[in-house]
Amino acid sequence: MLAGKHILLGVTGGIAAYKTPSLVRLLKKEGAQVKVVMTPDAREFVAPLTLSVLSEHPVYWTFTQEESPDQGLWNNHVHLGRWADLLLIAPATANTLSKMANGACDNLLLAAYLSAECPVYFAPAMDLDMHEHPATQGTFEKLKEFGNIIIPSEHGELASGLVGAGRMAEPENIVAFLINDLKAKAPLYGKRYLVTAGPTFELIDPVRYIGNFSSGKMGYAIANAAARLGAEVVLVSGPTKDLSLHPSINKISTVTGSEMLEAVLGLYQAQDVVILCAAVADFKPKELHEHKIKSKTESFSIELSPTVDIAAYLGQEKLNQILVGFALETQDALIHAKSKLKKKNLDLIVLNSLEDRGVAFGADTNKITIIDRDENVQAYDLKSKDLVAEDIIEYIRNIKDA
Numbered sequence: 496m497l498a499g500k501h502i503l504l505g506v507t508g509g510i511a512a513y514k515t516p517s518l519v520r521l522l523k524k525e526g527a528q529v530k531v532v533m534t535p536d537a538r539e540f541v542a543p544l545t546l547s548v549l550s551e552h553p554v555y556w557t558f559t560q561e562e563s564p565d566q567g568l569w570n571n572h573v574h575l576g577r578w579a580d581l582l583l584i585a586p587a588t589a590n591t592l593s594k595m596a597n598g599a600c601d602n603l604l605l606a607a608y609l610s611a612e613c614p615v616y617f618a619p620a621m622d623l624d625m626h627e628h629p630a631t632q633g634t635f636e637k638l639k640e641f642g643n644i645i646i647p648s649e650h651g652e653l654a655s656g657l658v659g660a661g662r663m664a665e666p667e668n669i670v671a672f673l674i675n676d677l678k679a680k681a682p683l684y685g686k687r688y689l690v691t692a693g694p695t696f697e698l699i700d701p702v703r704y705i706g707n708f709s710s711g712k713m714g715y716a717i718a719n720a721a722a723r724l725g726a727e728v729v730l731v732s733g734p735t736k737d738l739s740l741h742p743s744i745n746k747i748s749t750v751t752g753s754e755m756l757e758a759v760l761g762l763y764q765a766q767d768v769v770i771l772c773a774a775v776a777d778f779k780p781k782e783l784h785e786h787k788i789k790s791k792t793e794s795f796s797i798e799l800s801p802t803v804d805i806a807a808y809l810g811q812e813k814l815n816q817i818l819v820g821f822a823l824e825t826q827d828a829l830i831h832a833k834s835k836l837k838k839k840n841l842d843l844i845v846l847n848s849l850e851d852r853g854v855a856f857g858a859d860t861n862k863i864t865i866i867d868r869d870e871n872v873q874a875y876d877l878k879s880k881d882l883v884a885e886d887i888i889e890y891i892r893n894i895k896d897a
Contacts, residue, residue: 496677496684496725497670498526498742503579503611505604506546508536510654511586511620511663515541518585518666519549525670526742532556532575532604534591558603572603576610583673584608585646586620586663589631596637616673618646620663622655646672681725682892688726689766690718691759691805693733695752697779699797700788707774708856711735713821714772716884718744721768724888729766731758733773752776752802763809763816768891770819771806772845778802810840817891819843825850832866842894843867845887853877865890 502522506515515531522529531546533556543554555570576582584591584604591604595617600606608615617638625631626648635645646669651662664672678684692714696704715738718730722741730746733755740746749755752775763769778799788795806820820841822832825848832846846864853860854877862877865887875886 496525496674496681497522499722500527501578501580502527502529503575503582503607504529504531504550505582505584505587505591505608506531506533506537506541507584507586507588507591507604507620508534508539509586509588509620509663510540512537512540514663514666515585516545516549518669519546521666521670523549523551525674528552530555530575530578532607534602534604555603558606570603572606573610575603576607577612579607579611579613581613581673582608582611582615583618583669584616585618585669587617589619589621589625589634592617592619592631592634592638595643596634596641615641615643616646616676617643618663618669619648619661621648621661622653623657623659623661626659626661644676678725683721683888684725686721686726686767687765688718688721688728688768688770689731689759689762690714690721690728690770691731691733691755691773691775692718693735694774695733695755695776695802696750697752697776697802698783699780700784700786702787705776705779705799706734707776709733709774710857711738711773712857712859713861713880713883714770715740716880717770717772717887720881720884720888726768729762731755731762731773733775752779752805756803756805756808759805759809760812763812764814766816768817768819769809770887770891771809772821773805774823775805776802777804804839806835806841807839813840817842817894819845819887819891821845821847824848829864829866829872832864833870836866836868836870841868843890851877863887867894 506512519529529550530552531554547554559569646664648660649662649664652658693711694707694709696706698704718728719741722728722743728744730744747758779802781798781800818841822835824831828848832844836844844866847854851862854862861880861883864874866872
C-alpha cells in the first residue's frame with residue numbers, strides 16, 4: 496500500500512528521533528519515496544546527513560537554503576506539502592503537536608503541515624506525565640477533529656526512567672499502522688484488475704510486422720488509476736515506449752495477439768475486473784517467413800488470416816468478472832459500439848471516435864462515451880488520459896462493488 500507513495504516525514508526534537516533512520520529505511524523498503532523536514536532542534540538528536548543519505552533526498556529545516564543565504568533561495572513549504580501523499584510526523588513532541596493544534600507557524604515543518612492537503616499522521620513521543628496531562632490530551636482530540644490520525648504511543652520505559660504511555664511506536668509498528676490504515680480506506684483493496692494495453696505486432700518475417708499506432712497510454716493510465724485505489728493490478732502490455740507505471744503493478748510483456756491471449760487466459764478467471772484496452776490486430780499473415788524477405792523482390796503478396804478476437808473469446812468464458820471492451824470507430828460510432836457490446840458479451844464498452852478533436856493515437860487526451868449492458872450512454876468531455884482513466888474506474892465501481 497505504500498509503493499509509489501510520496502511520504503513527507505516530519506522529525507521533531509525528541510530523543511525518539513534517533514529511530515527515524517530505521518523508519519526511513521522501512522518506508523523505502525515498502526516502495527515509498529521519502530522526503531524529510533526537521534525542526535531545528537531535531538538536528539540535536541539525529542544528523543540531517545544521515546536522513547538525506549537514507550532518503551536519497553535533501554533534508555530541509557530552514558525556510559531559506561543555507562548554502563546560499565545571500566541569494567534569497569527558499570525551501571518552498573507549499574511544494575513540500577503538496578508533493579506529499581501523506582505527511583507523517585514522527586516523533587511528534589508535545590510542543591510541536593500543541594503548535595499544530597493552534598495554527599502556529601514558526602518553522603518549516605509547521606508551514607508544510609498547514610499547506611498539506613494530504614492525510615496527516617502523527618506518532619506522539621513524550622514522557623508519561625506530559626502524555627497524560629489534560630492539555631496534551633486536549634491537543635490530541637483537537638488534531639483528531641482536524642482529521643489528523645494519531646499513531647498511538649506504546650507502553651514502555653521512557654527517557655526519564657518512568658514506565659508507561661508516551662513512548663513513540665517502534666518504526667516497524669508505524670509502518671504497519673500506515674499500511675493497515677490505508678488498506679482500510681482504499682476503495683479497491685482486495686480487488687483484482689487485469690488491464691491490456693498497447694498494440695500487437697503480427698510478424699511477416701524476422702524483421703517486419705503488421706501493427707498499429709497504439710501508444711498504450713490509455714491502458715497504462717487505467718492500470719495506474721486502479722493501482723492508486725488499492726487494486727491488485729496485472730497489466731498485459733504489447734510493445735510500447737517507456738511509460739510510467741505504478742510500482743505495485745505486475746506487468747507482463749507480449750508481442751503478438753496470440754501471446755496476449757495466452758497471458759490473459761492464464762489469469763482471467765481469478766480477476767474481478769478485466770479491461771481490454773489493447774489495440775489487438777484483427778489479422779495476421781497466414782505464413783511467417785523464416786528468413787527476411789529480400790528487399791529487391793519486385794513484388795509479393797501477403798495472405799492474411801483473422802486473429803482470435805480476445806474480447807469475444809473472454810465474453811464466452813465469462814463467469815462473474817466485469818468485462819470491459821474498447822471500440823475505436825471512424826463512422827456510425829454509437830451503432831457499431833452497441834453492436835460490439837452485445838456480440839462480445841461485454842458489461843461495458845468504452846467508445847472513442849477519431850472524428851473527435853483531441854482523440855488520436857499517441858495523444859495525451861481522450862474523449863470517451865461509456866455504454867453499459869442496458870445501453871445506458873454516458874458521454875464525457877475531452878480530458879487528459881489520466882482523468883479519463885479515473886472516470887472509467889469510477890463507472891466500473893458504480894456497477895457493483897468492483
